[in-house]
Amino acid sequence: MHCCICDGIAHKFVDEKTMIVYYVCPFCDTIFKSPKYHQNFMVQKERYDLHENSEDNRGYLAYFQRFLDSVLPYVSDAKNALDFGCGRSSLLAKMLTKEGIVCDYYDPIYHPDGLVNTKKYDLIVSTEVFEHLHHPKAVFEDLVQRLNPQGYLALQTEFHPRTVTLFKQWYYHKDPTHIAFFTPQSFEVLSLLFQCKVVAHNSKNIIIIQKV
Numbered sequence: 506m507h508c509c510i511c512d513g514i515a516h517k518f519v520d521e522k523t524m525i526v527y528y529v530c531p532f533c534d535t536i537f538k539s540p541k542y543h544q545n546f547m548v549q550k551e552r553y554d555l556h557e558n559s560e561d562n563r564g565y566l567a568y569f570q571r572f573l574d575s576v577l578p579y580v581s582d583a584k585n586a587l588d589f590g591c592g593r594s595s596l597l598a599k600m601l602t603k604e605g606i607v608c609d610y611y612d613p614i615y616h617p618d619g620l621v622n623t624k625k626y627d628l629i630v631s632t633e634v635f636e637h638l639h640h641p642k643a644v645f646e647d648l649v650q651r652l653n654p655q656g657y658l659a660l661q662t663e664f665h666p667r668t669v670t671l672f673k674q675w676y677y678h679k680d681p682t683h684i685a686f687f688t689p690q691s692f693e694v695l696s697l698l699f700q701c702k703v704v705a706h707n708s709k710n711i712i713i714i715q716k717v
């Protein structure tokens with residue numbers, strides 16, 4: 506199987522607990538589920554509908570604040586932003602707007618009208634989205650095209666633990682809608698492919714990329 510990020514030859518392994526087939530790429534570190542375990546749109550929506558995402562949920566406020574605390578120091582010159590894959594909630598967009606970065610939001614299920622194809626952004630944020638993507642490389646390229654020159658892409662997705670043994674014990678791939686798993690190396694490779702550079706990451710789940 507070719508890697509969904511760098512097109513290199515990825516090696517197959519099976520999680521013996523679930524018998525789900527995965528592929529790991531030795532070049533860019535990406536791990537992805539075999540496409541036969543991808544779920545259709547309506548099954549995914551049923552799962553997303555269960556997510557507690559109410560805007561008066563103080564847990565979510567703190568959760569997004571941690572993300573912003575990691576990202577904002579690197580993007581201080583940003584004037585506008587897009588929250589790509591916001592889910593039901595526009596909370597993160599509202600928090601960014603309060604910070605002086607006017608933020609649009611888009612979600613293919615809950616806010617499908619939020620994308621203006623001609624509009625360019627200084628910052629695109631996307632939290633807990635990339636692990637759901639069937640075509641992460643194409644989405645990355647699309648987001649980079651929506652950035653102004655020197656614009657930033659700030660992503661949150663849990664980085665996998667790097668070995669197949671530890672991966673099998675990891676909780677994050679047990680969500681059936683999670684199908685792709687990355688490390689900073691995966692985004693280094695994507696950045697090289699699409700004229701970007703990695704500015705910073707926290708080794709855990711947040712990475713900031715700049716269009717060059």
Ligand SMILES: [Zn+2]
Nearest residue numbers: 508511530533
């Ligand atoms: Zn790869």
